[in-house]
Amino acid sequence: MGSLYLRHNLSGHIKSLSEFPADTLPPVLAVFFAFRVMVGLGLLMLLFSVAANVQRWRGKLFNGRRLLWGLVWMSPSGFVAMLAGWCVTEWGRQPWTVYGLLRTAQSVSPLPLSWMIASVTGVLLVYILSFALGLRYLLRYINSPLPQEPEVVASMLKTSSSG
Ligand code: HEM
Numbered sequence: 001m002g003s004l005y006l007r008h009n010l011s012g013h014i015k016s017l018s019e020f021p022a023d024t025l026p027p028v029l030a031v032f033f034a035f036r037v038m039v040g041l042g043l044l045m046l047l048f049s050v051a052a053n054v055q056r057w058r059g060k061l062f063n064g065r066r067l068l069w070g071l072v073w074m075s076p077s078g079f080v081a082m083l084a085g086w087c088v089t090e091w092g093r094q095p096w097t098v099y100g101l102l103r104t105a106q107s108v109s110p111l112p113l114s115w116m117i118a119s120v121t122g123v124l125l126v127y128i129l130s131f132a133l134g135l136r137y138l139l140r141y142i143n144s145p146l147p148q149e150p151e152v153v154a155s156m157l158k159t160s161s162s163g
Contacts, residue, residue, distance in 0.1 A: 034087035
């Protein structure tokens with residue numbers, strides 16, 4: 001499978017890590033775990049969406065507390081998986097900025113420290129602002145009434161009348 005994916009044939013050679021000089025390797029352990037966090041969460045998302053659709057199909061989406069609590073706990077999973085994926089690519093490409101051509105150590109900015117601090121602060125402020133606005137929107141959306149699908153409303157009414 002790896003040969004097919006990376007070399008586009010069935011008998012390609014994929015070098016092992018030990019075949020590379022030690023000073024060209026990324027921090028392998030960190031990449032190993034970040035990748036598994038990302039893929040693990042991706043599979044969990046798939047599992048939860050299949051389970052939720054099965055429950056919806058059976059008309060019981062709003063009756064199972066375990067599934068609903070699981071979905072609540074899964075809320076930050078997209079964000080965490082995205083950060084883990086980002087760690088995979090950023091750690092995984094070390095010590096290179098451009099593989100084989102430019103090392104990270106050589107691509108350090110020549111600008112003065114004060115300029116770097118100012119630009120990082122600017123980026124952080126924009127991100128914090130957009131994150132806060134996004135979170136506010138999400139919380140409002142979660143607190144707003146559910147979309148009015150007839151079978152959903154019927155199933156909720158059934159649940160609340162049966163206590
Ligand atoms: C379900 C199984 C998943 C597999 C097999 C997978 C696979 C990969 C691989 C191979 C990379 C590295 C790509 C590269 O080297 O350029 C990657 C990067 C990444 N992944 Fe995943 N991923 C999965 C799930 C997810 C999920 C659920 C998220 C987020 C919700 C996610 C977000 C990311 C991000 C943000 C990157 C970095 C992209 C970049 O910086 O270019 N991944 N993923």
